[in-house]
Amino acid sequence: MSRIQAPPDEAQGNLTDRLLAGLPPEAVLSDPDVTASYAHDMASFCPAGAPAVVVLPRTVEQVQHVMRTATELRVPVVPQGARTGLSGAANACDGCIVLSLTKMDRILEINPVDRIAVVEPGVVNAVLSRAVAEHGLYYPPDPSSWETCTIGGNIGTGSGGLCCVKYGVTAEYVLGLDVVLADGRLMTTGRRTAKGVAGYDLTRLFVGSEGSLGIVVRAVLALRPKPPRQLVLAAEFASVAAACDAVCRIMGTEGRAALPRKDDGGRRAGGHVPSLLELMDRTTVRAVNDLTRMGLPETTEALLLAAFDTPDPAADLADVAALCEAAGATQVVPAEDAAESELLLQARRSSLPALEAVRGTSMIDDVCVPRSRLADLFTGVERIAGRHGLTIGVVAHAGDGNTHPTVCFDAADPDEAARARASFDEIMALGLELGGTITGEHGVGVLKKEWLARELGPVGVEMQRAIKQVFDPLGILNPGKLF
Known part of the structure; x- marks a missing residue:
């Protein structure tokens, strides 16, 4: 595809003035000390350049002006949300315009009848969730960073969260988009209706395109009726293999058939559909205790959290408790109320910060494998950790097979950092060997470019690059990411 051509010196020097022609002064930041703070997201081992300027537009017209200017001057543009990403997708490149969309943070519409919300990209996930809850509605995608991450960033990376096992990922809730193209034109994709199959699905194409x-x-998002408050169960296991066996029993239709028969109104007709099914290994449990002093059971090899938001969650949890015990659980403790449930979920949400605190830096993998291969992934990661002499904790959205092996290391130790990077790559290779994918929800960015090529193969990469060429012939949009 066409590569960016460096603009003439006079054009580069005129960039700020050109931007100010269509933006208020407070929306254009050029102080190097300020722009440096926008250089990267939260990923390790991802290079970042020095932006020429940071812009913070508040309107669609201002974004269009930025893109027209960038196209005319051949200046790369790196879009950003809250920079909570974990793959380097929001990292700046030298001389770029960083386009921060955090000021476009309005919820434009909440429609309880059509069950949609219309929002700008800078709306924070948790803010939207709370706003729609006031209307008896629910926006399911809930990344661990939901209190700070933005809807635009969620769309860019195709993010997921704890509830994906029942409710799915961001892509399943994006009905339509307004998109400013590389040359400044505005395009609308998708729909506001519950159904619609007109033409190619360009909306899905943009979700995950980083x-x-x-x-x-602007995004039109599907909403659901607000479910009942969920109840959570915690099950301890003497081995990760036993915990993964429990996951298979819970999600498989055979699990219900194995339970004692009773008059349950047909609840046992198919596999269970928990609202959450999360797995933490012993390394993660101990790290969470060290950080939060929550008193999780450190003698356990694996801690499984299951939740239901059904009309009768206690009955569903009783079923799951029986399946966990059949898989060898050493203890099963159902929460008695919403407060206990929230405490258990807080432990899970604390996992990644807790693992980062182990050695000061962490490198978070995002391998998704078939549920039936979860135990193989955990076992393989343990071998990799031993081979490299590293601490690697694994926390997983076990219900959908999305694992987050997290390599803990001292970034100031070059040898340890090198071993951390090598172990990360071995985990990626293991995921592919098990029939998985290199990313379930964090995206590709800079971190996984070579692994995307391995997963897609030469023809797949060629087709993806051809699509990029159509939308961005000058190659100015987030260059150096994906491939």
Whole structure:
């Protein structure tokens, strides 16, 4: 595809003035000390350049002005949300315009009848969730960073969260988009209706594209009726293999058939559908205790959390408790109320910060494998950790097979950092060997470019690059990401 051509010196020097022609002064930041703070997201081992300027537009027209200017001057543009990403997708490149969309943070509409919300990209996930809850509605995607991450960033990386096992990922809730293209034109994709199959599905194409095809400036999101408060169960296991066996029993239809028969109104007709099914290994449990002093059971080899938001969650948890015990659980403790449930979920949400605190830096993998291969993934990661002499904790959205092996290391120790990077790559290779994918929800960014090529193969990469060429012929949108 066409590569970016460096603009003439006079054009580069005129960049700020050109941007100020269509933006208020407070929206254009050029102080190097300030722009440096926008250089990267939260990923380790991802290079970042020095932005020429940071812009913070508040309107669609301002975004269009930025893109027209960038196209005319051949200046790369790196879109950003809250920079909570874990793959380097929001990292700046030298001389770029960082386009921060955090000021476009309005909820434009909440429609309880059509069950949609219309939002700007800078709306924080938790803010939207609380706003729709006031209307008796629910926006399910809930990444661990939901209190700070933005909807635009969620769309860019195709993010997921704890509830994916029942409710799915961000892509399943994006009905339509307004997108500013590389040349400044505004395009609308998708629909506001519950159904619609007109033409190619360009909306899905933009979800997960990491800002490489266009700038999302408005999104129409599907909502669901607010479910009952969920109850959580915690099950301890003497081995990760036993915990993974429990996961298979819970999600498989055979699990219900093995339970004692009773008059349950047909609840046992198919597999269980928990609202959450999370797994923490012993390393993660101990790290969470060290950070939070929650008093989780450190003698356990694996801690499984299951939740239901059904009309009768206690009955569903009783079923799951029986399946966990059949798989060898040493103790099963159902929460008695919402407060206990929230405490258990807080332990899970604390996992990644807790693992980072182990050695000061962490490198978070995002391998998704078939549920039936979860135990193989955990076992393989343990071998990799031993081979490299590293601490690697694994926390997983076990219900959908999405694991987060987290390599803990001292970034100031070059040898340890090198071993951390090598172990990360071995985990990626293991995921592919098990029939999985290199990312379930964090995206590709800079961190996994070579692994995307391995997963897709030469023809797949060629087709993806051809799509990029159509939308961004000059190659100015988030260059250096994905491939």
